[in-house]
Amino acid sequence: MAKHKTPMLDQLESGPWPSFVSDIKQEADSRAKNEKGLDYQIPVDCPDDLLGVLEMSYEDGETHWKHGGIVGVFGYGGGVIGRYCDQPEKFPGVAHFHTVRVAQPNGKWYNSQLLRSLCDIWELRGSGLTNMHGATGDIVFLGTTTPQLEEIFWELTHDLDIDLGGSGSNLRTPATCLGQSRCEYACYDTQELCYNLTQEYQDELHRPAFPYKFKFKFDGCPNGCVAAIARSDLSFIGTWKDEIKIDQEAVAAYVGGEIAPNAGAHADRDWGAFDIQKEVVDLCPSKCISYDGKLTIDNKECVRCMHCINTMPQALRVGDERGCTILCGAKAPILDGPQMGSLLVPFMEVNKDDDYQEIKDLIENIWDWWMEEGKNRERIGETMKRLGMSALIDAAGVPVDARQVQEPRHNPYIFWKAEDVKGGWDRDINEFRTRHQR
Amino acid sequence: MAFISSGYNPAKPMEGRISDIGPRHFGEYLPPVIKDNFGKWKYHEIIESGILMHVAESGAKTYTVRAGTARLMSVTHIREICDIADKYCGGYVRFTTRNNLEFQVETEEMAKELKTYLNDQKFPGGAHKYPVGGTGAGVTNIVHTQGWVHCHTPATDASGTVKSTMDVVFDDFQSMKLPAPVRISMACCLNMCGAVHCSDIAILGIHRKPPILDHKYLDNLCEIPLAVAACPTGAVRPSKIELDGETYKTVAVKQERCMFCGNCYTMCPSMPLADKDGDGIAIMVGGKISNRLTKPAFSKVVVPFIPNEPPRWPTMTKVIKKILDTYSADANKYERLGDWAARIGWERFFEKCELPFSEHLIDDFRDPAYYTWRQTTQFKW
Numbered sequence: 125m126a127k128h129k130t131p132m133l134d135q136l137e138s139g140p141w142p143s144f145v146s147d148i149k150q151e152a153d154s155r156a157k158n159e160k161g162l163d164y165q166i167p168v169d170c171p172d173d174l175l176g177v178l179e180m181s182y183e184d185g186e187t188h189w190k191h192g193g194i195v196g197v198f199g200y201g202g203g204v205i206g207r208y209c210d211q212p213e214k215f216p217g218v219a220h221f222h223t224v225r226v227a228q229p230n231g232k233w234y235n236s237q238l239l240r241s242l243c244d245i246w247e248l249r250g251s252g253l254t255n256m257h258g259a260t261g262d263i264v265f266l267g268t269t270t271p272q273l274e275e276i277f278w279e280l281t282h283d284l285d286i287d288l289g290g291s292g293s294n295l296r297t298p299a300t301c302l303g304q305s306r307c308e309y310a311c312y313d314t315q316e317l318c319y320n321l322t323q324e325y326q327d328e329l330h331r332p333a334f335p336y337k338f339k340f341k342f343d344g345c346p347n348g349c350v351a352a353i354a355r356s357d358l359s360f361i362g363t364w365k366d367e368i369k370i371d372q373e374a375v376a377a378y379v380g381g382e383i384a385p386n387a388g389a390h391a392d393r394d395w396g397a398f399d400i401q402k403e404v405v406d407l408c409p410s411k412c413i414s415y416d417g418k419l420t421i422d423n424k425e426c427v428r429c430m431h432c433i434n435t436m437p438q439a440l441r442v443g444d445e446r447g448c449t450i451l452c453g454a455k456a457p458i459l460d461g462p463q464m465g466s467l468l469v470p471f472m473e474v475n476k477d478d479d480y481q482e483i484k485d486l487i488e489n490i491w492d493w494w495m496e497e498g499k500n501r502e503r504i505g506e507t508m509k510r511l512g513m514s515a516l517i518d519a520a521g522v523p524v525d526a527r528q529v530q531e532p533r534h535n536p537y538i539f540w541k542a543e544d545v546k547g548g549w550d551r552d553i554n555e556f557r558t559r560h561q562r
Numbered sequence: 563m564a565f566i567s568s569g570y571n572p573a574k575p576m577e578g579r580i581s582d583i584g585p586r587h588f589g590e591y592l593p594p595v596i597k598d599n600f601g602k603w604k605y606h607e608i609i610e611s612g613i614l615m616h617v618a619e620s621g622a623k624t625y626t627v628r629a630g631t632a633r634l635m636s637v638t639h640i641r642e643i644c645d646i647a648d649k650y651c652g653g654y655v656r657f658t659t660r661n662n663l664e665f666q667v668e669t670e671e672m673a674k675e676l677k678t679y680l681n682d683q684k685f686p687g688g689a690h691k692y693p694v695g696g697t698g699a700g701v702t703n704i705v706h707t708q709g710w711v712h713c714h715t716p717a718t719d720a721s722g723t724v725k726s727t728m729d730v731v732f733d734d735f736q737s738m739k740l741p742a743p744v745r746i747s748m749a750c751c752l753n754m755c756g757a758v759h760c761s762d763i764a765i766l767g768i769h770r771k772p773p774i775l776d777h778k779y780l781d782n783l784c785e786i787p788l789a790v791a792a793c794p795t796g797a798v799r800p801s802k803i804e805l806d807g808e809t810y811k812t813v814a815v816k817q818e819r820c821m822f823c824g825n826c827y828t829m830c831p832s833m834p835l836a837d838k839d840g841d842g843i844a845i846m847v848g849g850k851i852s853n854r855l856t857k858p859a860f861s862k863v864v865v866p867f868i869p870n871e872p873p874r875w876p877t878m879t880k881v882i883k884k885i886l887d888t889y890s891a892d893a894n895k896y897e898r899l900g901d902w903a904a905r906i907g908w909e910r911f912f913e914k915c916e917l918p919f920s921e922h923l924i925d926d927f928r929d930p931a932y933y934t935w936r937q938t939t940q941f942k943w
Binding site for chain 2: 132133134135136137138139140141142143144145146147148150151154163164165171174178181182184185186187188189190191192198199200207221223227228229230231232233234235236237238239240242243246247248252253254255256257259261266267271274275276277278279281282284285286287299301302304305306307308310313315319322323326327329330346347348349350351353354355384386387388389390391392393395403407409428429430431434435437438441456457458459460461462464500501
């Protein structure tokens with residue numbers, strides 16, 4: 125028997141897509157029955173009260189959550205988001221309902237043992253409700269009380285060897301695509317780099333020292349499955365320098381209709397026979413492909429958009445001289461409009477043998493600059509806009525490169541420095557007057 | 563309830579404390595075929611909607627069955643996922659960036675059997691638990707935020723709008739009939755925890771009323787300088803007010819400067835924005851993240867406001883379906899939604915999608931606005 129009537133939410137139980145309402149109800153039932161005889165450490169009926177308060181929002185069109193105050197675990201400035209209900213008398217089960225962010229394994233691979241262990245902790249000490257996963261990539265535990273926070277942290281770290289994720293003006297939990305674990309396009313081991321940098325910068329992740337949040341994301345190729353170019357302050361996107369590898373026999377098989385184009389991604393509609401001229405050659409953004417019974421790529425002109433490779437994955441493969449392109453400053457629109465990452469380093473080797481030292485040096489140069497120059501709550505993308513791309517390039521200690529711009533500047537207002545100009549800026553007016561009368 | 567100690571001693575918080583250990587190493591959770599062929603994959607193929615085959619240089623193959631989830635899931639549900647992983651996949655399972663599940667199996671037959679099994683699992687209300695799909699030129703799962711389930715600044719619900727939308731586009735989740743992939747994203751306020759600014763279709767909660775000021779409590783609940791600094795447009799300034807014969811330190815808001823972001827409310831709970839009539843949804847389209855063919859692109863606002871209509875947001879889902887169907891019928895193979903709109907011209911986009919164009923859709927926010935105006939005589943009648 126449901127604790128609260130939820131006629132509006134009940135309408136979200138029908139329809140084909142998985143129903144979060146049905147799932148919360150099943151958790152409410154499970155806790156009410158308590159077949160395992162658990163001594164629940166937060167109110168047993170919190171899923172019922174969550175449905176109750178959500179139904180209230182569906183009726184009155186307004187949220188009933190308050191922002192959190194300072195809650196967390198000792199010594200960390202992130203990982204827990206305080207959350208209180210503004211109708212605690214009506215919904216005591218969710219009066220205090222904090223979020224805990226838990227560090228996910230990179231690439232989000234799991235085994236059932238780990239998932240079950242996480243569930244056991246969260247069933248006993250929290251609401252039993254989660255997000256798999258949050259927008260940044262963490263495992264999100266949705267709803268517990270303050271006294272449980274240290275207990276949860278203790279069990280995560282001692283029993284499962286897992287830490288909390290980031291929140292606030294910290295390094296946020298880095299996220300990666302599945303990379304080389306199951307993708308032929310991955311130009312570097314995104315998961316290992318993500319793991320290595322996450323471990324290297326644990327202090328930055330847990331203790332707020334930045335002007336604002338900072339995100340790393342790692343995409344194995346320009347297809348960008350983890351959205352690094354749009355969603356991370358520093359994006360590491362796999363790329364290559366040498367030639368796309370061509371298997372002419374496989375090209376012929378695509379042309380002959382023996383292999384479905386685009387890895388079969390268009391299979392459910394009749395688009396007609398595959399036309400390599402129309403679908404690959406003509407669409408190439410830098411027009412560097414031609415086909416005359418044999419596929420030729422002018423690799424020097426290739427911009428590595430991935431289209432030909434995506435369209436004929438059995439015939440074409442990324443090159444062998446691989447690394448990553450690094451872009452800086454992506455963010456959502458608040459404040460000055462949305463920003464994509466801007467290209468800072470066209471190519472950097474991803475070298476595990478030296479513990480990714482070149483990448484770490486770059487990161488630390490960038491952070492030093494941003495921590496010095498950035499204003500409170502200013503993302504690095506905004507600092508870049510305020511102080512200029514050249515200032516970042518200089519601070520990062522990387523060479524200036526035409527690849528860093530889409531096109532050169534539209535105005536001649538160049539901020540020359542004294543040292544750029546022969547003789548500097550110190551001039552003698554009297555000497556000037558020897559040539560020019562007053 | 564008796565408090566169960568984990569072993570933590572509040573009197574000595576540093577005793578036995580473990581911190582800064584990060585995540586577990588991903589290598590512990592790779593299925594054997596994935597571990598054995600790590601970095602040695604040769605190609606992949608989508609066998610049918612929801613089933614991928616990856617082939618390694620060694621000749622080894624693995625089949626992936628992809629299924630949607632509601633993202634918000636209970637431990638009961640996760641344990642059921644574990645049971646499936648144990649039964650079919652040696653205990654391994656993966657989540658994708660877009661909140662899908664992926665199960666690895668050894669053969670095509672097993673993949674098809676698992677697909678049938680997953681599609682058969684339903685909640686008592688009739689909804690699928692693990693609908694298989696989300697591959698190729700279709701709609702995959704929506705990435706989204708918390709909404710009314712757990713956030714303090716939302717202008718709408720996330721889980722409800724997502725469920726309503728996915729119900730309407732479900733056929734395109736389970737098939738691959740579109741010209742290119744369509745990525746739908748949802749964020750419940752301008753802050754965009756869901757970063758919907760580069761999505762083919764974005765559902766965005768927006769407020770339209772400036773904050774209400776709880777003057778008598780404001781100075782006690784908030785740091786006034788932080789509330790002032792939080793405002794992106796400088797609309798908030800320190801102030802004083804006389805109420806019932808007493809003077810209160812508070813803030814004043816220049817309402818015509820408010821961009822309705824809610825940043826002040828995050829800093830100061832005495833400045834709530836939420837309002838039944840003020841709040842609703844904007845629809846943005848034409849963004850993308852991939853570098854394929856064209857550059858990554860921002861989403862553009864094409865519907866400035868749709869009222870909240872819980873529980874199923876029928877006006878919103880009708881607009882989304884209309885845009886999706888128009889795109890599907892009109893775009894070229896491989897052409898993303900934004901590239902299609904750019905090719906036919908945005909004036910034509912509004913015409914074809916039967917959407918009104920209003921002054922709200924002309925950018926007037928700072929420098930970037932200029933680059934969205936038309937600086938050519940080329941346009942279509």
